[in-house]
Amino acid sequence: MNSMDQRKWEELEMDCLVEVFKWIGMESLLLCVPLVCKSWYKATLDPKCWxxxxxxxIRCSEHFPGPMIKHFVHSYGLWWHDFxxxxxxxxxxxxxxxxxxxxxxxxxxxxxxxxxxxxxxxxxxxxxxxxxxxxxxxxxxxxxxxxxxxxxxxxxxxxxxxxxxxxxxxxxxxxxxxxxxxxxxxxxxxxxxxxxxxxxxxxxxxxxxxxxxxxxxxxxxxxxxxxxxxxxxxxxxxxxxxxxxxxxxxxxxxxxxxxxxxxxxxxxxxxxxxxxxxxxxxxxx
CATH class of the missing domain: 3.80.10.10 (Ribonuclease Inhibitor)
Structure with missing residues (x-):
């Protein structure tokens, strides 16, 4: 199969994208997937994804939250204790x-x-x-x-x-x-x-x-x-x-x-x- 015949991820039917995205987790749905392309962003708006x-x-202990949590808090203007x-x-x-x-x-x-x-x-x-x-x-x-x-x-x-x-x-x-x-x-x-x-x-x-x-x-x-x-x-x-x-x-x-x-x-x-x-x-x- 040559490259012209290969399907691209962003060209998948919307139902297929939604079926995949509903299992990937909240952080990816908010911070990663919507930024890939317009079709992926549109798929994340389907209620079945949510x-x-x-x-x-978030645990306020001697350990600081990981990068993903920090990204959440920074992106949405939250405080650690208010999430x-x-x-x-x-x-x-x-x-x-x-x-x-x-x-x-x-x-x-x-x-x-x-x-x-x-x-x-x-x-x-x-x-x-x-x-x-x-x-x-x-x-x-x-x-x-x-x-x-x-x-x-x-x-x-x-x-x-x-x-x-x-x-x-x-x-x-x-x-x-x-x-x-x-x-x-x-x-x-x-x-x-x-x-x-x-x-x-x-x-x-x-x-x-x-x-x-x-x-x-x-x-x-x-x-x-x-x-x-x-x-x-x-x-x-x-x-x-x-x-x-x-x-x-x-x-x-x-x-x-x-x-x-x-x-x-x-x-x-x-x-x-x-x-x-x-x-x-x-x-x-």
């Missing part, structure tokens, strides 16, 4: 035209931005919440659950206020089927909250810490599980009792889980990278 909204995480600002949240979420199905929020998201986002994402199916966001805005989030009638899966970086949030899910989210609690501590109260959702089908505790009795409580209550992810967990050994209770589960993963795991490994939610990991796991369920 159905998966994974906001980047995402109300204006930035509106700019991004409005592009979905109320069609967003996936939302992963950073710990720095303000209560005002949360209120706006909840109103503009009525079709939400997957919600990812970081440790810091739950800690600082748990009561606000509790009151917003009723707006997400189609919510199916909740991913949390910490189990703070899980009882209160699940109480709202039981009332308002009749399609709810999955819980992801990676890098979390699953105590008695948290296990009781999960056990209060006996109809769930997907449960992931990867790299979490859960004592045996708490895990058994969940398995005895949630009899409709189709996927159970317990890989790299601490607090229990995957013994015969667990395997017996999980024998009916179609997909059961319990590799490298044992009581010798260090507790300190189970309290950190790794921001956007971890959010993408658990979301990809959900897609493969």
């Amino acid at each position: 159905q998966i909204l994974v906001f980047p995480e 995402p600002s109300m204006s930035f949240a509106k700019f991004v979420v409005s592009r979905s035209h109320r069609s967003a199905t996936t939302l992963v929020l950073p710990g720095t998201c303000s209560s005002q931005a949360l209120e706006y986002i909840s109103d503009e994402c009525p079709e939400l199916k997957f919600l990812g919440l970081s440790l810091d966001l739950l800690y600082h805005n748990g009561p606000v989030l509790e009151n917003l659950i009723s707006k997400w009638k189609n919510l199916q899966v909740l991913s949390v970086g910490n189990c703070y206020m899980l009882n209160e949030i699940f109480a709202q899910i039981r009332l308002h989210c009749k399609k709810f089927v999955g819980v992801i609690c990676c890098y979390s501590w699953i105590g008695y109260e948290e296990a009781s909250a999960i056990a209060s959702l006996p109809k769930i089908k997907y449960l992931s505790f990867r790299k979490a810490h859960c004592h045996l009795n708490n895990l058994l409580m969940i398995l005895e209550s949630c009899r409709e599980l189709e996927l159970l992810e317990l890989r790299d967990c601490g607090g229990f050994d995957c013994d015969d009792e667990i395997r017996r209770l999980a024998s009916h589960i179609q997909t059961f993963r319990c590799d490298r889980s044992n009581t010798s795991k260090e507790d300190d490994d189970y309290h950190y939610f790794a921001g956007e990278e971890q959010a993408r990991l658990v979301y990809n796991n959900f897609l493969n369920m």
Whole structure:
């Protein structure tokens, strides 16, 4: 094939471009792709490119944010502690035209931005919440659950206020089927909250810490599980009792889980990278 016969990326049909761009992430959609050419810019304006909204995480610690975050903040006139600002949240979420199905929020998201986002994402199916966001805005989030009638899966970086949030899910989210609690501590109260959702089908505790009795409580209550992810967990050994209770589960993963795991490994939610990991796991369920 000579060079004259080769198709160029910018000449791809709009539907093909949109199908690719909807998976590349918020930073590329805002800072890279629109600058390539006019057809790519036009494709990024399609609402289908904004159905998966994974906001980047900014952690104000001893480490400075990387180049991508600095570019975000500089480009949109934000302060570190104010990301995402109300204006930035509106700019991004409005592009979905109320069609967003996936939302992963950073710990720095303000209560005002949360209120706006909840109103503009009525079709939400997957919600990812970081440790810091739950800690600082748990009561606000509790009151917003009723707006997400189609919510199916909740991913949390910490189990703070899980009882209160699940109480709202039981009332308002009749399609709810999955819980992801990676890098979390699953105590008695948290296990009781999960056990209060006996109809769930997907449960992931990867790299979490859960004592045996708490895990058994969940398995005895949630009899409709189709996927159970317990890989790299601490607090229990995957013994015969667990395997017996999980024998009916179609997909059961319990590799490298044992009581010798260090507790300190189970309290950190790794921001956007971890959010993408658990979301990809959900897609493969």
